Amino acid sequence: MGIGGLLAAQEETAEPADHPAIVGGGRGGPRRRRPLRTAAIAMGVVIALVVAGSVLVALVLRSALGMDKVADYPGPGTDPVTVTVQQGDALATVAKELQEQGVVADADTFVRAFGDTGGKVHPGDFTFKKEMKASDAAQVLAGDGSKVMYFALSAGLRINESLDAIAKSAGVDRKELDSLNSQPSQFGLPSQAKTLEGYLAPGEYRFPVGTPAKDVLTSLVSATLDELKQDGITDPAKQYEVLTVASIVQAEGGRADYGKVAGAIENRLKPNDETKGLIQSDATVTYGLGTKTVQLTEEQKADGNNPYNTYVHPGLPPGPIGSPGSKAVAAAAHPTANDYLFWVTVNLDTGETKFAKTYAEHQAYVEQYQQWCTANQGKCK
Known part of the structure; x- marks a missing residue:
């Protein structure tokens, strides 16, 4: 059998003559379908789609679960x-x-x-x-790194609270701070100042590790003096007076208009029939007592042994009662002109403050405050 006969025989063997797949002819005679190859192609397409879908689902899940997040950079870094x-x-x-x-x-x-x-x-x-x-x-x-000593002072802190914060947060020796505090003349302060009370400006501070305690305090005092100078107060004695008023404004004002509070204090210091030169500030009394209560007894208000008792002693107290913020300093330097002599915060949560020209009007506002305290037990201690 020649090659042609062999091929013919193989074709006959592969696909019998009675196979129903003959559908027509053309050049070279009728063509035959191959169902196994067609099925294989279809199956391949299905498998490809399944694989592609699986990959897509995996990618979505990986992203959702954070599995595609880079855990580390190779380094060394750029900018x-x-x-x-x-x-x-x-x-x-x-x-x-x-x-x-x-x-x-x-x-x-x-x-x-x-x-x-x-x-x-x-x-x-x-x-x-x-x-x-x-x-x-x-x-x-x-x-x-650039290791620093860091501390923050809030407006209204008393001197001991400020020194505590500096010693604790910045690691400065407290005994050294106390020694410097007792020598305000080293910082160029007037003779009226017996300590640095009122002169340690509130704010956040950073100093290189190892900065001497005196340099730290000098920076804070300088910040306060610069603030006073910017407000036009350059005379040291006047600066001390303004800081004293500002510290009372800071303690008494809450969230009230500091300018109005400063104006009312100024009015009280002038001769008048209502207050007779008495500031009558609870904050000054508590400072002298070494407490921070907002509820004073009648005995405490009548105690003349307390030099900071402005219910008994007319005029300003001996000095500042805390560290005033810049807004309080500005208000004390430039009080808002008004006719008020009294003020009281009637809501300690909102800071709402009522101003009055007469004692009778003031008493009505004090009653509002007392009603608020009754309705908010524990907040007026």
Whole structure:
């Protein structure tokens, strides 16, 4: 059998003559369908679609579950980034900021890396780089960086509270602070000043580690003196007087109009039939008592042994009763002209304050305050 006969025989063997797949002819005769190959192609398409769908679902789930998040950058990093760590910041807080700033890829990875350093979080300004390796960034935070002493003073703090905050947060020796506080003349203050009360400006402060205590206090005092000078008060004796008024405004004003409170105090210091030169401030009395209650007894108001008792002693008290903020200082330097002699905060939550020209009108407002205290037990201690 020749080659042609062999091929013919193979074709006959592969597909018998009685197979019903003959559908027509053309050049070379009738063509035959191959159902197995067609089925295989269809099956392949189905499998491809299933695989593609599975991949798509996997990608969606991976993204939703955060599985596609980069856990770490290869480093070493690109552009510099300065991050300030505040006193008391938790490691998780710092890690979150580093991730948001693009310093590290993942906060959790950084936390683990920092734990491996055995270091502690301390305040300071630290220079990182964009896209750092977590372990490298951890070493930066664990190191000294630009290590600083940090503390914050709120408006209205008394001198002992301010010194406590500086000693505790900045690590400055409290005994040294007390010694400096008892020598206000070292800071160029007038003879009336017996301590630094009223002169330690509220605010947030950062000093390089190791800054002498005197330099720290000098900076705070200078900030207050600069504020007074900006308000046009340059004479040291007048500055002391303004700070005394400002400290009362800060303590008494709450969220009231400080200018109006300062104006009312100014009116009280002038001769008048209603108050006869008495400021009658609860805040000054409690300062002299060393307490912070807002409820005074009649005996306490009548105690002439308290030099800060402005219910008994006319005029200003011996000195400031706390550290006034810049708004209170400005108000004391430039009181708002008015006819008021009395004021009382009738709602300690909102700070609503009522002003009055006569004692009778004032008493009506005091009754409102007492009603509020009755309705809000425990808030008027």
